[in-house]
Amino acid sequence: MQQYIEEAESALLHTYNRYQIVLDKGEGVYLYDMEGKKYLDFVSGIAVFAFGYGNKEYNDALKAQIDKLIHTSNYYYNIPAVEAAKKLKKASGMDRVFFTNSGAEAVEGAIKTARKYAWLKDGRTDHEIIAMNHSFHGRTFGALSVTGNPKYREAFEPMIGNIRFADFNDLESVKAQITDKTCAVIMETVQGEGGIYPAEKEFLKGVRALCDEHDMLLILDEIQCGMGRCGSMFAWQKYGVKPDVMTCAKALGCGVPVGAFLMTEKVGQNSLKAGDHGTTYGGNPLACAAISKVLDLFEEKHIIDNVTKVGEYLEKSLDQLVQKYDFIQTRRGVGLMQGLECDRPVGPIIEKALEKGLILINAGANVLRFVPPLVITREDVDAMTAILDQCLSEV
Numbered sequence: 575m576q577q578y579i580e581e582a583e584s585a586l587l588h589t590y591n592r593y594q595i596v597l598d599k600g601e602g603v604y605l606y607d608m609e610g611k612k613y614l615d616f617v618s619g620i621a622v623f624a625f626g627y628g629n630k631e632y633n634d635a636l637k638a639q640i641d642k643l644i645h646t647s648n649y650y651y652n653i654p655a656v657e658a659a660k661k662l663k664k665a666s667g668m669d670r671v672f673f674t675n676s677g678a679e680a681v682e683g684a685i686k687t688a689r690k691y692a693w694l695k696d697g698r699t700d701h702e703i704i705a706m707n708h709s710f711h712g713r714t715f716g717a718l719s720v721t722g723n724p725k726y727r728e729a730f731e732p733m734i735g736n737i738r739f740a741d742f743n744d745l746e747s748v749k750a751q752i753t754d755k756t757c758a759v760i761m762e763t764v765q766g767e768g769g770i771y772p773a774e775k776e777f778l779k780g781v782r783a784l785c786d787e788h789d790m791l792l793i794l795d796e797i798q799c800g801m802g803r804c805g806s807m808f809a810w811q812k813y814g815v816k817p818d819v820m821t822c823a824k825a826l827g828c829g830v831p832v833g834a835f836l837m838t839e840k841v842g843q844n845s846l847k848a849g850d851h852g853t854t855y856g857g858n859p860l861a862c863a864a865i866s867k868v869l870d871l872f873e874e875k876h877i878i879d880n881v882t883k884v885g886e887y888l889e890k891s892l893d894q895l896v897q898k899y900d901f902i903q904t905r906r907g908v909g910l911m912q913g914l915e916c917d918r919p920v921g922p923i924i925e926k927a928l929e930k931g932l933i934l935i936n937a938g939a940n941v942l943r944f945v946p947p948l949v950i951t952r953e954d955v956d957a958m959t960a961i962l963d964q965c966l967s968e969v
C-alpha cells in the first residue's frame with residue numbers, strides 16, 4: 575500500500591491531503607483497502623453510492639449498456655437519455671433536463687439559464703445573482719463565484735462579476751441584496767460542505783416569495799442533499815416550495831460521473847436555446863443508463879422509506895453522543911445527511927475512526943459529517959456509533 579501511496583504522490587497533482595489508505599474494492603456498506611482491511615463506510619464517496627457497493631442490478635445495467643453503446647453525441651437522440659430524462663422529470667416534478675458530467679457543470683448551466691432568462695426580458699448585461707455565505711457549489715469559475723467561502727476563491731480572483739452574498743436562513747439579509755438587476759437567488763436546500771445547515775422552512779418560503787415578487791429565479795442546489803438523502807427525492811419537496819431551476823449530481827449516477835440541471839417549462843421556454851449550451855459527454859448512453867437504473871432502484875427498493883426510518887434512528891444515536899461528550903456542541907441535519915459540530919477540529923477523530931475501520935468525513939473543520947449509503951440498516955448505525963463512541967472517548 576505504501577508503494578502505491580508514494581507513486582500517487584509523485585504522479586498526481588497534490589490538490590488533496592489524502593488519508594493514507596488505498597481502497598481496492600467495495601461490498602454493500604463496506605470498503606476494503608489493498609491489504610484486505612475492512613471499513614464501514616459512512617461517506618459513500620461523498621453522498622454518491624446510495625445503494626452501497628456492488629449492487630448487482632446496477633452493475634448489470636451498466637455492463638449491458640457498455641456492450642451496446644457507450645457514447646454518441648448530443649446531435650443524435652439515444653434511448654437511455656430519453657428514459658433517464660423521463661424518470662427524472664417524474665421524480666422531481668420539474669419539466670426540462672440538461673445532463674452534465676458533474677455537479678459544478680450543473681451549477682454553471684443553472685447560472686447561464688438565469689442570465690439568459692433575464693437577458694431575454696430586458697436585454698441588460700449586468701444582472702446580479704444572490705448567493706449564500708458558507709455555501710458550496712463547486713470548483714469551476716461560475717460555481718466558485720457563487721460559493722460563499724473566500725478560502726476557495728481567494729487565489730483565483732477575479733470571479734465572475736455581479737454576485738452578492740447574503741446570510742443563509744436570514745431573509746432580511748437576502749432582501750437587502752436585491753436590486754433592479756437581480757436575476758436569481760442560488761442556494762443549497764441543505765448546506766453540505768459549509769457544515770450541514772438545513773434551510774429553515776420560513777426562510778425558503780420567504781425567498782420563494784421574494785423571487786416571485788421580483789421575477790428572480792430560485793435555483794436550488796440539490797447536488798448533495800437531493801436524491802433521497804433527506805427523506806424525500808429532493809430536499810425541497812418537504813418544504814412546500816418549488817424551485818425554478820434545480821441542480822443535481824452526486825447520487826444521480828451512483829458512481830458514474832454525471833449531473834443535471836432541471837427547470838420548469840416556463841424557464842425552459844424562456845432561456846437556453848439551440849446553440850446556447852452544450853457538452854460532448856453530458857447525457858451519454860452509459861451515464862444515462864446509470865441514472866435510469868438508479869431511479870428504478872429508488873422505487874423498487876423503497877429507498878426513501880429506509881432513509882426516513884434509519885435517518886431517525888441515526889439522529890437519536892447521534893443525539894446520545896451529543897449528551898455524552900461536552901466537546902460535541904450540537905447535531906444538525908435531515909435524514910441521512912447529518913453533522914456533529916464540535917468545539918475543535920474533527921481531523922483527529924476521523925483519523926482514529928479510520929484506524930478502527932470506520933470511514934467518516936468532515937464538513938468544515940469542526941463538523942463530523944455522516945452521509946452513508948441510503949441502504950444502511952439500524953445495525954449499521956449501531957456498528958458505526960460503537961466505533962465512533964470509542965474514538966470520541968480516546969481524543
Ligand SMILES: *Cc1c(COP(=O)(O)O)cnc(C)c1O
Pocket residue numbers: 676677678679681710711712713762766767795796797798799823824833
Ligand atoms: C459536491 C457539490 C457540488 C460540486 O459537485 P462536483 O460534482 O464535485 O462538481 C456542488 N454543489 C454541492 C451542494 C455539492 O455538494
